[in-house]
Structures are given as structure tokens and as C-alpha cells.
Amino acid sequence: MMTVTVQASNTYDVRIGSGLLAKSGELAAKVLSPCRALILTDDHVAPLYADALEKSLLDAGFVPQVYVVPHGEGSKSLCALGALLEHLAEQHYTRTDALFALGGGVVGDLGGFCASVYLRGMHFVQIPTTLLSAVDSSVGGKTAINLDAGKNLAGAFYQPDLVVCDPDTLSTLPASVLADGCAEVIKYGVINDASLFRSLQGGTSPACEQVIARCVQNKRDIVERDEFDTGLRRLLNLGHTVAHAVEKLSDFEISHGSAVAMGTAMIMRAAVAHRLCPKSDLDALLSLTQKLGLPTECPYSTAEIAAAALSDKKRSGDTITLVLPYGIGTCQLCELPANKLQAFFESR
Ligand SMILES: NC(=O)c1ccc[n+]([C@@H]2O[C@H](COP(=O)([O-])OP(=O)(O)OC[C@H]3O[C@@H](n4cnc5c(N)ncnc54)[C@H](O)[C@@H]3O)[C@@H](O)[C@H]2O)c1
Ligand SMILES: [Zn+2]
Numbered sequence: 001m002m003t004v005t006v007q008a009s010n011t012y013d014v015r016i017g018s019g020l021l022a023k024s025g026e027l028a029a030k031v032l033s034p035c036r037a038l039i040l041t042d043d044h045v046a047p048l049y050a051d052a053l054e055k056s057l058l059d060a061g062f063v064p065q066v067y068v069v070p071h072g073e074g075s076k077s078l079c080a081l082g083a084l085l086e087h088l089a090e091q092h093y094t095r096t097d098a099l100f101a102l103g104g105g106v107v108g109d110l111g112g113f114c115a116s117v118y119l120r121g122m123h124f125v126q127i128p129t130t131l132l133s134a135v136d137s138s139v140g141g142k143t144a145i146n147l148d149a150g151k152n153l154a155g156a157f158y159q160p161d162l163v164v165c166d167p168d169t170l171s172t173l174p175a176s177v178l179a180d181g182c183a184e185v186i187k188y189g190v191i192n193d194a195s196l197f198r199s200l201q202g203g204t205s206p207a208c209e210q211v212i213a214r215c216v217q218n219k220r221d222i223v224e225r226d227e228f229d230t231g232l233r234r235l236l237n238l239g240h241t242v243a244h245a246v247e248k249l250s251d252f253e254i255s256h257g258s259a260v261a262m263g264t265a266m267i268m269r270a271a272v273a274h275r276l277c278p279k280s281d282l283d284a285l286l287s288l289t290q291k292l293g294l295p296t297e298c299p300y301s302t303a304e305i306a307a308a309a310l311s312d313k314k315r316s317g318d319t320i321t322l323v324l325p326y327g328i329g330t331c332q333l334c335e336l337p338a339n340k341l342q343a344f345f346e347s348r
Contacts, residue, residue, distance in 0.1 A: 002213040006139060006220045008227045010159040014139055014220075016213050021052050021166040024100075024127060025060030031162050032098055032123055034061035038088065040111040041102040042071040045129055048172055053102055053127065062098075065091070069107065073252070076110050076145045078154070084114050088122075098123035098161070104130035104177075105137035109155070112143030116158035124160045129169040131181020131207050132257065135188070135215035136236075138163050140223040151244075157228055165216075170207045175293065180257025182206045182292040187238050187264060188218045190285065194329030201288055234333055238323040239264030242298065245308035249300050261294035266305075266345065268325045273347045281328045306342035 001017030015027055028037075037057050041050050046068045057064040067087060069075040088099075099122060101111030108126050115124035126138035144155025170178065185206040189197030196214050204211060219236065226232040242263030246254055254262075268285055271277035286296045298305065309320065319335045322344075326332060336344060 002209060004213055004216045004220055006159070007224055008141060008159050009157070010141075010161070012160055012162055014163040014165065014216050016134075016165045016167070016209050016216065018168050018209065019166060020164050021049060021127070021169060022056050024053055024125075024164045025056035025058070025062060027164055028057070028062065028098070028100075028125055028162055029060040032125075033096070035063070035123070036093055036097040037062040037064045037100055038091075038093060038097070039064055039066045039100045039102055040069070040084065040107050040114075041066065042069050042075065042104075042107055044071045045103040045107070049102060049129060049169055053100065057100070064100075069110070071106070073106060073146065073151075075106055076152075078145060078147070080110060081114055081145050084110070085118055088114070088118050093118070093122065095119045095122050098125055100125045100127060101138075102127045102129065103133070104128070105133045108133050108137050109142075109144050109152075112141075112158050112160065113145055113155050116143060116156040121158070124158065126160045126163040128163065128165050130173060131170055131178055131212075132184055133181075134165045134167070134170070134212050135181060136184045136219065138165070139216050139219050141227065142229075165212060167207055167209050167212060176255065178207065179293040180255050183239075183257035183260040183264070183289075183294055185211060185215055186285070186289060186292065186294075187236075187260060188215045190264060190268070190325055190328055191218070191235050191238050191323070191331045192329055193218055194327075197284075197288070197328050200292075201284065206292065231333075234321055235323055235331055237321075238325070238331055239267060241309050241312075241320065241322060242266050242305055244312060245305045246298060246300060248308050249304055254299075258295050261289050261296060262298040264325075265289060265296040266298055267322065270345050270347065271325050274344075277325050277327050281325070284328060302342050302345040305345065309341060310338050 099115040128134040128138040141159035144152035147153040243259035246259040
């Protein structure tokens, strides 16, 4: 088992290791007094892993109950949040009880936001079962639901009390969902971890304990310096300006991971064109991305991408912050006038 400790507004451990799902109760009992435990999960994950978590919690003295939402982004809604809050209240959960989010980023984001507002905050444990949630969404305390006007528009910063990641659970992921997580793993390599990138090139599985721990450490290092996303944390958005535009243009038909892979390739191509980044690093990125089953060509024009990116509801002012790769393992934030974005991508 590997442990990564995150010191943010709440200090907590991320435990990563094969077989840990069955030890979740024991690990939770080290940080929480035995209490009632609502297991929030989705209808794909429940039949696979809810029993194991429930048993582990029971054995450790918790009183578990399973609450299942439909799988998919639709569950990050006001409606799903309302139903979950009403359930907690009807069942008389208290602030000293805990919500366990068992699943991918959808139940993690919904569960975290719910835990942050129910009675102004109840205990919260993340048990990620997708590669994306293991390396990204379960750590760092961002929680949110979607509004009709856009994704993640209502949320809170709310750090969990514990994260337990059992890489064995990733074995049941559909290939496309696994590939989505790989896009975020590659992202950490490009941002500031050339040796992680090289080990992936050498064939190390992106879903193994060591790689997950390395990604979590990378995210931890950034989150500890900018928990509330006012500066440095934006580095984690590498490839995401384009990715969000691609997701929107495709009406969310193109998955987040595929969009991030396209976006990372596109920004690095632009960096090469502007002579900021060596061409050999771009070639390395394209070949690793393709090897991990992800696309590197974007189906939209630069004009379409720029227009969609600039209409982003969360964008502020007349400039746009880009994460620019100067090479594998070296990225910097760069402010660009919004009206220069299209030309920036078109330069050759
Ligand atoms: N909070 C953050 O910092 C943060 C960061 C990145 C992404 N996100 C959010 O995360 C969400 C995406 O997360 P995701 O990619 O994990 O998607 P997801 O939660 O929708 O899971 C993807 C699919 O895999 C299924 N699944 C999950 N675990 C499984 C398993 N072990 N075996 C078989 N099937 C399994 C799910 O039921 C679902 O159908 C988005 O809503 C995004 O906004 C949040
Ligand atoms: Zn992402």
C-alpha cells in the first residue's frame, strides 16, 4: 500500500493499493469514529463493488446503507442532489455521519458537494473506481454539479477525510473509460513529470499502483500550493481549454478524456509552431497518446474551437489563460488576449 498525505484545509491520506476495497472500513476507522455510512454509488458500480464495501464497513463497526444513482453525467444534477439531501434528512443522518462516494468522478463530485452542504458539512470519503477519479477527481477537494447553463457551475471546495483507491477495481472498466483516465495520466507527465512520461513510454501500465500514486503526488503538490484555484492550480488545465470546447461542440458525444488528448496534442502543436517546444517532444506525445488508445486529431476547425472556448461561462475578462508546454515535463501559464486565440492555434 502507498500513502500520499494531502495537507490542504483538511489534512488527509490517499491510500492506494491492491485489495484495499476490502480494507476500506478498517482504514476509515482510523480517521472516523464508527458512525452511519451512506454509500453513494451508481448502477454500474453497485453490483460490482457495493457489497464488498458494505461488508468491510460493517466489520469495522460502521452502519452502512447503499444509495444508487443512475450512471452518467446526468446524475450530477440539482435534482439528484435534492433527492440525496432529502434522503439523508429523512433518515436522520447527522454531521458526524459519513458519506462514502464509491465510483467515478460523477458520484465523487455529486457526493462531495452533497457532503459539503448537508448540515453545512458531514464526513466524506472517496473510493474512486475509475482511473480518472483515482488520479484526478478524488483528490483536491473540488466538488460540483452541473446546471442547465453549463458543467460544474454549482459546487464547493470540500476536502475528503480519506481517499481509498484499490487499483483492482479498475480491471472491470470498459476500455474507453480506462483510456479517458490515461489522458489525465499523460497530462501529469507533460505538466511536470518527464520521468513518469518516460515510464509510460516504456510500457508501465497507467492503471498500476505506482503510476496512480505518482499522479496523486503531482496533484497534491499543486493543490497544496493553490487549493482554491487562484493561480498555479490552473496548470492542471493543460489541454482543457480546447477539451471543453470539443466536448461542447460535440454535444458531449466526445468523452472528456478523448477531448483532453486532442486538446493536449493541439496546444503542443501550437507550441512547436511558435518554436517554444521541441518537435521531438510533440512526436513523443502523439505516439504515447495513440498507443494508449486516444485520438490526437481534433474534428473541429480552429475557428470553431476558439469561438466555443471564448464563450465558456467560467472565462473571465478579455484574456485567456493557456497552459503552454515548453517540452515534456515543463509547462507554464500564459495569458493571451482572447482575440488572439484562433491565430495562436493557426500559426505554422
Ligand atoms: N472534482 C474534480 O477535480 C474533477 C476532475 C476531473 C473530472 N471531474 C468530473 O469527473 C466526472 C467524470 O468522471 P469519470 O470519468 O470517472 O466518469 P463516471 O463517474 O461517469 O464513470 C464512467 C463510467 O464508468 C462506470 N464505472 C465506474 N467505475 C467502474 C468500474 N470499476 N468498473 C466498471 N464500470 C465502472 C460508471 O458507472 C460510468 O458509467 C465528470 O463529471 C467530471 O466533471 C471532476
Ligand atoms: Zn480533465
